[in-house]
Amino acid sequence: MPIVPAPRILVVDDHAALRSQIVSVLESAGWRVEEASDGRLALQMVLEQPPDVLLLDLGLPGLDGLNVCAQLRERADRHVPVLMLTARDTLSDKGRGFAAGADDYLLKPFASEELLWRCQALARRGELGRSPVLQRGALRIDRRSGEVHSGDRLVEVNGHALRLLVALAEAWPRTLSRSELLQQLWSDEPPASDALRSHLYTLRQNLGEDQHLVKTVHGVGLRLDVPDDGGG
Missing domain, CATH: 3.40.50.2300 (Response regulator)
Incomplete structure (x- = not known):
């Protein structure tokens, strides 16, 4: 997708x-x-x-x-x-x-x-002039096809969980606040109060062994926690 x-x-x-x-x-x-x-x-x-x-x-x-x-x-x-x-x-x-x-x-x-x-x-x-591929450490996200790879492993991510991952990858290494994430994922359509938490849970489940890459910065928001050597 x-x-x-x-x-x-x-x-x-x-x-x-x-x-x-x-x-x-x-x-x-x-x-x-x-x-x-x-x-x-x-x-x-x-x-x-x-x-x-x-x-x-x-x-x-x-x-x-x-x-x-x-x-x-x-x-x-x-x-x-x-x-x-x-x-x-x-x-x-x-x-x-x-x-x-x-x-x-x-x-x-x-x-x-x-x-x-x-x-x-x-x-x-x-x-x-912008590449459709985001490379963040071992994580590779193709915005054109919607495919996500961690190294050689294909990661199944869809829907709002995928949009959340893309938002974090595009903002990396910055931390995105909850209000920024709500704006990016839903624009002017406010979601249910627990929607972001639900999609974050889904994303971490999808990432499996790599779920630690999505880090909660308490009192601030979320960021992608990958080394500063991924390029892209």
């Missing part, structure tokens, strides 16, 4: 009302959305866990969109598609944005449909 998680986007804008409107549009379309209101926080968030698309306002206070984009291109270990938001429609402004590393521009005010079209196009572009 192919695992195609909902695309994840970081929306960066210091205007709370506009940011809230954008978040609502994207979440209604099935995106997993995170928010930031300033450039320094946004840069930190992207470097720690790169989103599928970065929606970045040009005119941020402090570290502006141009500097965020330029530093991202210098410091990130993979390409994160950047859609720059701006009220400036001059050729020179656009030129500076593209020179800093932006992939596309969207002029304010904009239609919700155009926002979605451009974000979807950038997500597809980013997906083309």
Whole structure:
């Protein structure tokens, strides 16, 4: 079964009302959305866990969109598609944005449909350059086929247990909080109160002798506990 998680986007804008409107549009379309209101926080968030698309306002206070984009291109270990938001429609402004590393521009005010079209196009572009295989230590997860191997052993994992494993592998070595996992697995459809615990139990049962790889960090969340030599 192919695992195609909902695309994840970081929306960066210091205007709370506009940011809230954008978040609502994207979440209604099935995106997993995170928010930031300033450039320094946004840069930190992207470097720690790169989103599928970065929606970045040009005119941020402090570290502006141009500097965020330029530093991202210098410091990130993979390409994160950047859609720059701006009220400036001059050729020179656009030129500076593209020179800093932006992939596309969207002029304010904009239609919700155009926002979605451009974000979807950038997500597809980013997906083309991303391997479908996640290698974490001896654990190998093929997001295209849904197959999981631990060394030479095929591990039978399906449904939400598989989605949970993929989420942990994509976030590795970071610990995911319960709220982050609920958002990634169910988006805006809140599950039963014990659903996450149930799928965690199923995942550990599926992993068998490797169930210790899914570690509970008490008071924080869950993480994949594999050595830092797996690549992928």
